[in-house]
Amino acid sequence: MAKVKVGINGYGTIGKRVAYAVTKQDDMKLVGVTKTKPDFEAYRARELGIPVYAASEEFLPRFENVGFEVAGTLNDLLNEVDIIVDATPGGMGEKNKPLYEKAGVKAIFQGGEKASVAEVSFVAQANYENALGKDYVRVVSCNTTGLTRTLSAIQDYIDYVYAVMIRRAADPNDSKRGPVNAITPSVTVPSHHGPDVQTVIPINIETSAFVVPTTLMHVHSIMVELKKPVEAKDVVDIFENTTRVLLFEKEKGFESTAQLIEFARNLHREWNNLYEIAVWKESISVRGNRLFYIQAVHQESDVVPENIDAIRAMFELADKWESIKKTNKSLGILK
Ligand SMILES: NC(=O)C1=CN([C@@H]2O[C@H](COP(=O)(O)OP(=O)(O)OC[C@H]3O[C@@H](n4cnc5c(N)ncnc54)[C@H](OP(=O)(O)O)[C@@H]3O)[C@@H](O)[C@H]2O)C=CC1
Ligand SMILES: O=C(OP(=O)(O)O)[C@H](O)COP(=O)(O)O
Known part of the structure; x- marks a missing residue:
């Protein structure tokens, strides 16, 4: 063809x-x-x-x-x-x-x-x-893609999702906008991300968002009220088997978005693209009927x-x- x-x-x-x-x-x-x-x-x-x-x-x-x-x-x-x-x-x-x-x-x-x-x-x-x-x-959007990749992998367990997006202020090549020394909240809930996830997968989700002075990546703090029990190690297994999702360990030096970008640089990725959503392995935890995890999104490439x-x-x-x-x-x- x-x-x-x-x-x-x-x-x-x-x-x-x-x-x-x-x-x-x-x-x-x-x-x-x-x-x-x-x-x-x-x-x-x-x-x-x-x-x-x-x-x-x-x-x-x-x-x-x-x-x-x-x-x-x-x-x-x-x-x-x-x-x-x-x-x-x-x-x-x-x-x-x-x-x-x-x-x-x-x-x-x-x-x-x-x-x-x-x-x-x-x-x-x-x-x-x-x-x-x-x-x-x-x-x-990049954030919606990041949320959807991990949430679709655990969709069977989801009763309700609450997610907070910490959004990068500008891309590295962008010198037009700030904030330079401020945090800008989206003052209405939900931010566009929750309804946007629902245009792809039918889950209950509420999101709020803040823009902070960084250009490297976005970070999401995600809490899932579970429909049925799951253990943290099962979620680790699921994410390990999910395409375009990678687990990173703080223990191995991935303390922040800075090291995630350095990882992509080490791979000699074009424009240090990190196409995969980066989930901090240690952040995956279950307390009662709630699952927590933290992930980072390379907005320029996912x-x-x-x-x-x-x-x-x-x-x-x-x-x-x-x-x-x-x-x-x-x-x-x-x-
Ligand atoms: N940046 C990000 O993190 C992400 C962005 N998106 C989405 O992708 C889309 C593009 O965003 P992004 O790449 O960041 O934007 P950019 O500002 O980086 O790029 C947009 C480009 O559009 C060009 N442009 C401006 N006006 C016109 C026009 N009238 N006709 C044709 N081209 C024009 C500009 O080109 P020129 O230089 O020639 O003026 C500019 O380079 C948006 O919908 C955004 O929400 C989605 C995921 C992540
Ligand atoms: O799609 C993006 O973010 P979003 O999912 O928060 O809307 C991109 O990072 C672009 O966001 P921007 O509209 O802040 O440039």
Whole structure:
């Protein structure tokens, strides 16, 4: 079968990682990416041999002024692809959707969009089948992906989940926003994460969230009221056997998100991506009918394999586990 032709609209934190991941797949071809301006990222894409398109006609003069030759505009890219991965800033995907509909291409949206933008909200290991053959799929946010990966693994035991998200303030490449020395609570409960998890798996869940001054990762403190008894060692076993979830031990020096990122650096992962959700093994404990655990989410990369699996599901290229295994192998995901 011919390779699926993929375009990326929005070549930022998520878009450039998904573009890279597409180039690692033997059943997909990266046709090009869009940029609004010829900054260093545009030049880097060109160095990598990735065709760069202007994100719309209005941006063309920016490229012309510095003699940066683009391959066309977003509309030209849409004419050449089977699917567009929209990784523009949150809320923009919904505005772009009519362009995709007009061009008759399938589209993947990211977690900054409302669930209503797509037919399905997606986390591969939880609901791959729901995206089979679909035209519009939303890969849920990084935090929602992290919650869904571990909670779907223990779904049979869940009566009610209470989770607190400690969210990183900005990505490492972002110098525009803070807080620099403050903690910003989401003052309404639930934060968007609980309802978002429910767009993927039907569980009872309440979430609250705080933004703190760090760029490395998010951290979640999760408490599950159990429907039936389980021991901590059983949960350890379950997570050990759950794809895209890794257990880390404080005892071995993983004291904070800093060492988790160093672990990814040691693996020489591209952009120190930690695609897997990191659960602190010692944090898994059961007291009475309550299970507790703490996990960390690498916001820049955990959704990347989900975008790849979503493409396979939407074109019915592979069944769930065939796709997950293929994606994992191509990106060096440990299990
Ligand atoms: N960063 C994260 O931690 C995560 C983000 N997400 C979601 O992914 C989506 C993208 O986020 P993220 O990658 O962080 O955002 P970024 O700001 O890093 O990247 C977005 C890119 O979109 C481009 N862009 C801006 N305006 C337009 C436009 N009019 N048309 C086309 N492209 C445009 C910009 O490119 P240019 O440089 O050319 O101006 C920018 O690089 C959001 O929905 C977000 O919620 C999901 C999981 C984690
Ligand atoms: O999807 C994310 O976080 P979220 O799950 O808390 O919305 C990403 O880290 C982007 O969050 P941002 O909207 O704070 O950039």
